[in-house]
Amino acid sequence: MSGDVRRMVADTARRIFQGQCTPELLAAADNHQFPTKLWSLLESNAFTKIDEEGLNTGDALVLLEIAGYYAVPGPLASSLAASKMMVDMGVPIPSGVVTCAIQPGGAIELTHEGERAVVSGTWVNVPWGRASDTVLAVFQTLGGWFAAVLNSRNVSWEKGQNLGGEPRDTLQASHVSPSFVQEISEQQSSTLRALLALSRVALTVGALERMLNMTVEYAQQRAQFGRSIGKFQAVQHQIAEMAAETAAVQALFNRAVYGVDQGEDMMRYASLAKIRIAEAIRVVTAGAHQVHGAIGFTQEYSLHYFSRRAWAYRHEYGNETWWSKILFAEIGNRDLWDFLTQPTRAE
Amino acid sequence: MSGDVRRMVADTARRIFQGQCTPELLAAADNHQFPTKLWSLLESNAFTKIDEEGLNTGDALVLLEIAGYYAVPGPLASSLAASKMMVDMGVPIPSGVVTCAIQPGGAIELTHEGERAVVSGTWVNVPWGRASDTVLAVFQTLGGWFAAVLNSRNVSWEKGQNLGGEPRDTLQASHVSPSFVQEISEQQSSTLRALLALSRVALTVGALERMLNMTVEYAQQRAQFGRSIGKFQAVQHQIAEMAAETAAVQALFNRAVYGVDQGEDMMRYASLAKIRIAEAIRVVTAGAHQVHGAIGFTQEYSLHYFSRRAWAYRHEYGNETWWSKILFAEIGNRDLWDFLTQPTRAE
């Protein structure tokens, strides 16, 4: 997709989110109400899937950054990632809400009863599982990696939520027959994990940008000791540091999108960005809350939609400690400078 | 020694150091000139050794804190630690300059030629080895731990220095006959190491106090943009943080001295203090240099006598990473709160 088209996608998305993500909608979603109307708007703009006619992966990441800026509720990232995998697998993308489950380590069983494949096992932290129609479930068995398309009604859901108040449900499949199942390469499973991780980075970058803007505005308006708090040097320096952290992750994220567009190895960018953003989350959320004082700490004021999500996203699909192992594997025996300046292409 | 006597020791030490540690003396010592006159003053006050008539271990630590405040040159800490071990071993403390060598890992050989014990091996980072008359050398062989008293003239010295510009020489003994050698317990070797580590903490606490004071004074005097830089909130907050770090390590060091006085396990306090002080060193040296600006970075201005020593001391006798392993061993299976509130006594 060309830069112009991408800008159009971004403008449309911003318009939709600005109109839809009202305080009421965010509060309702915080009580786990699925944002039905918003979702159909996204669907009708072909914003919920990555396919050859619509968004490509880079577009999807840019869309998610904007979604993060507005704290858009719903399993948008999961839907996008799942659709990408389905296209790669040659499976038609079903209508309705699609989410994505990727195994964190537990045992999944894949057996065959006659011609029928049967799956049993547990997947944790599935975004908005309870509200989904279809799940793309990825898992490893002794036989290799597999991806299965499951009807959400054929599995059971145990409700849970992340620190951002977003549904993260546990999927229990007991002898379920997938509508489709296929062996995938280890590379494919890594790429899916990298995309899910980058999608969390995208959402977080948007959230950090929003918190920075909110904090600057608040500091300009709020007065103490007879002047706006933004005039105090300590507040200025704290916000300057927030700005530096935000700019740094923005720059790295932009480079990741560019790298994805160029077909470069996605694990590289997922690990760099997931690792880098942990510190940015710490600095920006702490700074935003510190400058806001008590008000920022309340349910009524909207700062927490961004800070709580950012805290949660640091840990979803691997925190920076987990990704550090991947980064060292990526560097391997290469000289660090060579690694930094010469990205390898995806295999 | 009673509190009153300890206060007298401190007052005397302060008076001597204030008079002796002139910029000229410090500059000369930085060029590795041994401070002969200062050393005899210390000797005549019985400040260079721990023994039953003079200083006890707690006194020695308090003395070293004051020495750190004045950047006193010479192997005072080594001399004190060595004398303590000699007293424990029942060896008379020799006259002249005594230093202490403790093996960091290399191989030392102890053999016997008839009745004569013979030592060969290498000890690195021996404080002021080149200027010493006697070395207490501690080492481990397959047969256990040993302490040997060596005549400094019978060994060869390779010159080296730490980041503070203090002589840290490599001792090479080749077939040297100690004037005294004795097997010691592992416990004794640990206690010596703990004392050497605590002595570095003591010196550093003094250096941090000095840097804090220098920085406050400088901030009050130096003007930029038409007012003293101490009036800028960013400078105030940086210095406040330096003060908090300094106060924290002071408090912990004071507790360590008290614990030593009470006969509590010294490894406990050495590990806690060595670990805690690493961060204080980082914050206080960075803050002091930042507030001082370029001037603090020059040889002429005395700040570096304190900052460079503090940087060096973080790493002498094990940095905080090394001591973290010891701390976890000290905690063992105990509940953390129990460990913190109930110090064990030395065995």
Added chain:
Amino acid sequence: MPKFTLETVRLPETTEELRAEVRRFLQMEEENGGFIPACDAWLGGFSPSFSEELGKRGWIGMTWPKRYGGHERSEMERYVVIEELLAAGAPVAAHWVADRQMGPLLLRYGSEEQKERFLPLMAQGKSYWAIGMSEPNAGSDLAAVQAKLTPDGEGWRLSGQKIWSSGAHQCHYMMTLCRNGPSGSDRHAGLSNVIVDLHDPHVEVRPIYLLDGGHHFNEVFFHDVYIPPSMVIGEAGDGWRQVTEELAYERSGPERFLTTFPLLRVLVQKAASLQDDFARRDVAVLVAELASLRELSLSVAGILNSGGNPVTEAALVKDAGTRFERKVTEIAERLADLPPVQEGADPFLILLAQAMLHGPGFTIRGGTNEILRGIVARGLGLR
């Protein structure tokens, strides 16, 4: 020489028996399901039954005179009891303000009548108090309070609003800082502390929900509440002095660095099991910092005990202590191999979630860290 004189405080041998007694009690309570250890339980753990149990054991108002229901024990004995309670993550929120601030304030400034009326119930763990200082336009800048006291016969009428009043919906009384006269050139003149009965029909309490959904904070509105003379603390106009002197108590206590201790305790076990030198290093740094903070805080308690008013040292402890609490959270986040959750099977992940969600409050409540560093800078002669 050093800017602050912080002497090592020796806890007398007798406190160790007391410590053991408290520890046995807490262990039993925890085993019997009396409480689940939680981070920030001194704000969030409001349990009247637990407070009454502590009152029965003589662990509230410990240092107060016996004639007011106290136990005339030393400050150091009290210190040991509260640090044990905090380290355990026990639910002490109900009586916390009464024990820490209001009791001492009344003892120092209250009338004989006030002491007799309020202190015994406080010491029994049955009288719960809130504090009304902040207002929408007076946060860090407390001298800007506008809640207004107007003379009415022998007493006064109070109108205005307070905000961030912790526990006001569950407490019996609120100490309220208000303005009884103009400030004039001294911004700190014309302020008074009065006791407001929170069950007075002219008092309205509205909840403020926190970002984790918890209800601890409130807005409190005064619709011309009648304040009899017996509910004014000390002299009208003395409010500022009373408030600032009490801050040393509020700021140097072990609750300023033990909020996340229940998490740290589990974190040490986790690091011990990991066999990773650098994970242990990160955690060991926390342990050593905690050891230093405890010594600092004990030193300040020692100064308080001997009648000093260590304003600067207390500010320093709170600044360093609250930053420490957040470092515990950060290191725990590094060691988390699954996302933290508010409910679930793994106590580590639950304690971590509590610490993360409550974290922003640590460095704001009781004076923001910016205010505290300003106080330290003043103590150093920079302001």
Added chain:
Amino acid sequence: MPKFTLETVRLPETTEELRAEVRRFLQMEEENGGFIPACDAWLGGFSPSFSEELGKRGWIGMTWPKRYGGHERSEMERYVVIEELLAAGAPVAAHWVADRQMGPLLLRYGSEEQKERFLPLMAQGKSYWAIGMSEPNAGSDLAAVQAKLTPDGEGWRLSGQKIWSSGAHQCHYMMTLCRNGPSGSDRHAGLSNVIVDLHDPHVEVRPIYLLDGGHHFNEVFFHDVYIPPSMVIGEAGDGWRQVTEELAYERSGPERFLTTFPLLRVLVQKAASLQDDFARRDVAVLVAELASLRELSLSVAGILNSGGNPVTEAALVKDAGTRFERKVTEIAERLADLPPVQEGADPFLILLAQAMLHGPGFTIRGGTNEILRGIVARGLGLR
């Protein structure tokens, strides 16, 4: 939306050949003992022979017009060359100021005569320049400079003093910020930049030794130095504008985060060999931060390349970059299992010692981080 627009800059394919060429050259030089990689070599590595070698290869003044000895290559090509030089820890101090600041300044503001006279030798790596901005009473506050320019016939006389002039004892010329008239109400008026010939007998250069004994800095005294009109840059009185515009060049370059790269390179190898997940974590955080800083710096170079003046963004890069350089040192200290030393057998310990001893300078030179954060705050609309 976002406060700063930092586009990803694509390095053209052609730069990769250039990069490979530079890398081969550096590898050969290092193998032949031409240099030993060092931290902070762009301040400390003064090597005329190395600079001349670079000049021969066309790697100085790369973007300048050919008629002045330049090579008319793109800013991005220059960026690749200098980042390779910095990453290698190569001794580029001799020509650094000429290439980075003085050449661009003369191209923008210099007379035709000045350009013809000075630029070609600079591009050959044979003309070395110092900068005279700070004075004893004008550090962060540059508008307070007092070095004085007095009219004398067609030219001027310069008297006064500069301090912290890096390399003044080894350089040929110094660009000197001085006062040619009163400031009046605008503190930034009445300032000029003049070129001082450092071999003029009326110029006195006194060494200032650094805490590690190194001699890079100097005090420079002007005893009524004659400044002919040909040595004034632009118009007298234009000094402030010239200085502030050039700061974006000075502040956003890769030298602001690569000073400790030689240490980081070895640190990564050390962490890879350790098999400790949390040591790797600490080092991975550095690698990821470096990757983000490089993208930021490239973005700023892109803005400069297209004629913009990214003052705020440059300040932000320098603030974040210099703090990063110190984080590298801190993490390396954690991984050091022996004390760092200035001389010895282990390159890791030597590079660490260099980084520690030079560290305090990183966040002071070229505008302290306090000044830089103030600039960022202004860019955000807070000042």
